[in-house]
Amino acid sequence: MFKIINKRESQIFDCDPNELYQYRVYIGEHEVETSTRASYWYVDGDRVVATTGNGDKLKTSAMCVEIFGYTPETRSSTFNKGTDLPYINGCSTKQLIHASRPGDPTFQYLMIPAGTSEQEHHIHATPRVVYVAKGQGRSIVGTPGKKVEYVLNEGDVILLGKMIPHHFETKEQSLIVLPVHVFSTSGHQEFDHPMFNGTHRI
Numbered sequence: 001m002f003k004i005i006n007k008r009e010s011q012i013f014d015c016d017p018n019e020l021y022q023y024r025v026y027i028g029e030h031e032v033e034t035s036t037r038a039s040y041w042y043v044d045g046d047r048v049v050a051t052t053g054n055g056d057k058l059k060t061s062a063m064c065v066e067i068f069g070y071t072p073e074t075r076s077s078t079f080n081k082g083t084d085l086p087y088i089n090g091c092s093t094k095q096l097i098h099a100s101r102p103g104d105p106t107f108q109y110l111m112i113p114a115g116t117s118e119q120e121h122h123i124h125a126t127p128r129v130v131y132v133a134k135g136q137g138r139s140i141v142g143t144p145g146k147k148v149e150y151v152l153n154e155g156d157v158i159l160l161g162k163m164i165p166h167h168f169e170t171k172e173q174s175l176i177v178l179p180v181h182v183f184s185t186s187g188h189q190e191f192d193h194p195m196f197n198g199t200h201r202i
């Protein structure tokens with residue numbers, strides 16, 4: 001499964017019932033009825049927030065990922081001070097909300113400079129929901145003999161299912177994306193972090 005939906009469209013996406021980790025994605029403006037048995041990972045202006053529901057309504061305007069069965073303390077982070085972890089091909093990252101334990105969800109930040117490729121073509125073993133925060137780029141999706149290109153613009157939400165071959169590329173503009181890893185592989189060091197781990201080149 002691979003979909004791109006801009007936040008101008010108000011949509012709700014439910015993951016497949018067979019997914020190992022269950023989640024729902026709210027794209028665009030919503031009043032989300034929160035549950036005390038789920039957490040909400042959302043973009044709010046120049047911040048990202050992860051919070052457990054309290055039964056009240058939560059207003060979201062861009063992207064909100066509801067992760068069922070995971071109920072952490074509230075954490076948040078701005079994302080306007082650049083990156084601090086190396087990736088590859090000139091790309092770099094930051095852990096906006098890191099995984100507290102191996103496997104926990106995480107909110108990441110990925111900076112792809114102009115004129116590069118984020119990675120070789122690769123898959124992830126678990127789903128990711130990605131907010132396009134700034135810039136423009138392309139996503140190349142599919143198997144080596146059957147690839148499709150998608151343009152990425154600010155405000156797009158990328159629904160990336162597990163095991164979908166893909167990578168991002170940029171031309172004239174750089175691209176900043178904010179991926180939620182519904183399940184993460186952990187790591188807190190320069191060459192041991194969730195953008196490296198869980199990314200399998202094909």
Ligand SMILES: [Fe+2]
Nearest residue numbers: 122124166167
């Ligand atoms: Fe990826």
